[in-house]
Amino acid sequence: MLLLAILFLAPAYYVLKARGYSPPIFLWPTILVTGALWLFQLFGEEWILRNAPALGIATGLPSILLLGLSYTLPKRKGAPGMSIEFPCPHCKQVIKFGRQFEGLAQQCPKCEEIVSVPSQTTTAEKK
Ligand SMILES: [Zn+2]
Numbered sequence: 001m002l003l004l005a006i007l008f009l010a011p012a013y014y015v016l017k018a019r020g021y022s023p024p025i026f027l028w029p030t031i032l033v034t035g036a037l038w039l040f041q042l043f044g045e046e047w048i049l050r051n052a053p054a055l056g057i058a059t060g061l062p063s064i065l066l067l068g069l070s071y072t073l074p075k076r077k078g079a080p081g082m083s084i085e086f087p088c089p090h091c092k093q094v095i096k097f098g099r100q101f102e103g104l105a106q107q108c109p110k111c112e113e114i115v116s117v118p119s120q121t122t123t124a125e126k127k
Contacts (some may be wrong), residue, residue, distance in 0.1 A: 005034045005059055005060050005062070005063040006063075007063075008060070008063035008064050008066070008067045009027060009030065009031070009063045009066070009067075011067060012026070012027070012030075012063065012066045012067040012069075012070045013027060015067070015070040015071060016070045016073070019070070019073055020099070021070075021073065026066055026069075026070070027066070029062075030062045030063055030065075030066045033062045034059055034060075034062050034063060037058050037059045037062075038059050082099055083096045083097060083098055083099065084096070084097050084098075084099060084101070084102060084117055084118065084119075086117070086118055088108045088110060088111060088113070088115055089115060090108060090111050090113035090115065091108060091110050091111035091113070093108075093110045093111070095108055095109055095110060095115070097117045101117045102117055102118075102119050103116070103117060103118075103119055104116070104117055105117075
């Protein structure tokens, strides 16, 4: 069941990433819940052992739910692969950065001044 959970987590990770979400935020709670359920099964009290088959199914459930959730989430603006374009505040030329630089200070490739890359949503609103 733990293997099954991992099997569902991997596609969920890529779906979340493709939709512009940060996968660890979703993955860690799922992994923790799955791990806790799995440990309960291993070292559980007698009543837990009696209910082990149900818990076994429960171990796989969080990751299955996460996969389902990741498919229903709307694609976030500025998903990876998209770049952020904005005019440099120093030289006024339109410069382009990958989404991974969102909110970070970067060097303008045109005038080499330090600029902070705005988030995708703010540039979209300004247009
Ligand atoms: Zn510049």
